[in-house]
Amino acid sequence: MHISKFVLFQSTKSHEYYFHLKAGNGEIILDSEGYTTKASCLNGIASVKENSQNIDRFKLLIAKNEEHYFNLVAGNGEIIGSSETYKSKQSRDNGIQSVKRNAPDAEIIDSTIEKKQPKPENEITIIINGRPKVVQENKLSFIEIIKLAFGSYLDNDRTVYTMTYKKAVDKHQGSLVLGEELKIKSGVIINVTSTDKS
Numbered sequence: 001m002h003i004s005k006f007v008l009f010q011s012t013k014s015h016e017y018y019f020h021l022k023a024g025n026g027e028i029i030l031d032s033e034g035y036t037t038k039a040s041c042l043n044g045i046a047s048v049k050e051n052s053q054n055i056d057r058f059k060l061l062i063a064k065n066e067e068h069y070f071n072l073v074a075g076n077g078e079i080i081g082s083s084e085t086y087k088s089k090q091s092r093d094n095g096i097q098s099v100k101r102n103a104p105d106a107e108i109i110d111s112t113i114e115k116k117q118p119k120p121e122n123e124i125t126i127i128i129n130g131r132p133k134v135v136q137e138n139k140l141s142f143i144e145i146i147k148l149a150f151g152s153y154l155d156n157d158r159t160v161y162t163m164t165y166k167k168a169v170d171k172h173q174g175s176l177v178l179g180e181e182l183k184i185k186s187g188v189i190i191n192v193t194s195t196d197k198s
Contacts, residue, residue, distance in 0.1 A: 004102035017041035
């Protein structure tokens with residue numbers, strides 16, 4: 001049986017602590033803000049467990065690319081977690097239900113004490129659909145970028161993905177298609193859209 005979990009980790013660049021909430025299938029359904037201490041990050045996880053059970057704490061939003069997403073906020077209005085973007089309101093609502101279902105009993109995995117070797121120094125922050133993503137590879141495939149943008153890649157005849165980028169290594173701006181890779185550096189801006197042809 002797959003168990004949902006909070007994965008706590010530390011950025012080697014900013015040294016701040018973050019967590020992901022992963023569903024039982026491994027999909028990331030909530031990303032945290034950055035915390036200056038591990039204790040405050042753990043408090044953030046506890047806050048997600050508590051506030052995720054109150055539907056009023058989910059704030060429904062629309063990204064710059066008109067995709068839907070949500071923030072989970074504490075009682076004081078502070079953001080404690082953000083979702084990936086979704087192409088439909090229904091998918092976003094399903095994401096909210098997944099957080100409500102998975103958060104209360106999710107185990108906490110502290111990756112800061114599990115890894116003996118230091119993390120690589122080549123941590124790269126890129127912007128996908130207006131939101132920062134931290135990666136450690138200087139080259140990403142089309143599918144890898146889709147997964148960073150939407151949490152998963154739908155390999156079917158109905159879903160069409162389009163991707164444009166700015167400030168890449170080899171080219172200032174352009175587009176990417178399936179099968180291609182993009183050399184990246186910090187500050188690269190990528191916009192991804194998905195269209196259902198059905």
